[in-house]
Amino acid sequence: MSAASQIPNKTLAVRGLTKRMGERVLWSGLNLEFLPGQMTALTGQSGCGKTTLLNVLGLLERPTGGVVTYGTRDLTDGSPRTRRLMHRNVMGFMFQNYALVEQWTVAQNLQLALRCVGVAASERRRLIRRALHVVHLDGYDKRLVYTLSGGEQQRVAIARIVIRSPRIVLADEPTAALDADNRAVVMHHLRRFADDGAIVIYTTHNEEDAADADRIIKL
Structure with missing residues (x-):
């Protein structure tokens, strides 16, 4: 939790x-x-x-x-x-540009959010797998962000919120560039x-x- x-x-x-x-x-x-x-x-x-x-x-x-x-x-x-x-x-944020590090893997981006709140490494892996499953990106943990489509990157941004369960979610034009x-x-x-x-x-x-x-x- x-x-x-x-x-x-x-x-x-x-x-x-x-x-x-x-x-x-x-x-x-x-x-x-x-x-x-x-x-x-x-x-x-x-x-x-x-x-x-x-x-x-x-x-x-x-x-x-x-x-x-x-x-x-x-x-x-x-x-x-x-x-x-x-x-x-x-608080959790969703930005128009997704605010992801494009040269990092999906897992590295999600781990950063968990390290900030002091979650142990073993627990991070479990939470990341669960969050990616929730947004239908199973198996994407080792994919580099810059290889993903805009919709996939936004789903990674959603997964970043899922793993932290913030009480306030603030999203700036979250669907602006999506189909x-x-x-x-x-x-x-x-x-x-x-x-x-x-x-x-x-x-x-x-x-x-x-x-x-x-x-x-x-x-």
Whole structure:
């Protein structure tokens, strides 16, 4: 069992959240709650700040004003320790470019995620096999990432989340470069994360992807 799966479900919330980029205000005074077991789609025109909001929620960027909380903890206190613990124990990310090391094998990429949370080598192998089975990539552990298709790389990125069981899953345009079949696979797994009690938030331009959410927030 991962460290994250031992953490009770909590609500992720923002209060009075504001973000400026130079003289431009992307959004101001946002008050939102994201619940365990819920899929939320962030939609809106290009440049409206969807990815920026996702980055603020994931503690990759700081807001100009307002607070982000997880349960009773204020995440906008600027503490590197808070960010480190949340990234290690609570949050999982899916990026448009998959964020994989292309010259490494699939197993090496997945092992990196497990080493960060102190999982023993023998247990890593078991978790990697299980995660690859879940995403239908059995036997791919020794494949080099750069030899995989975009859909296969995104499934490796999903496997990276599966092995850690984070309580918050943040995905930036997770199906943007995928065909219909791989899109369906990604959305299926996002729903599974939510069904397992995770908070799932993703950005999208795709109306079908947005329709799969429990809630749509248009920026």
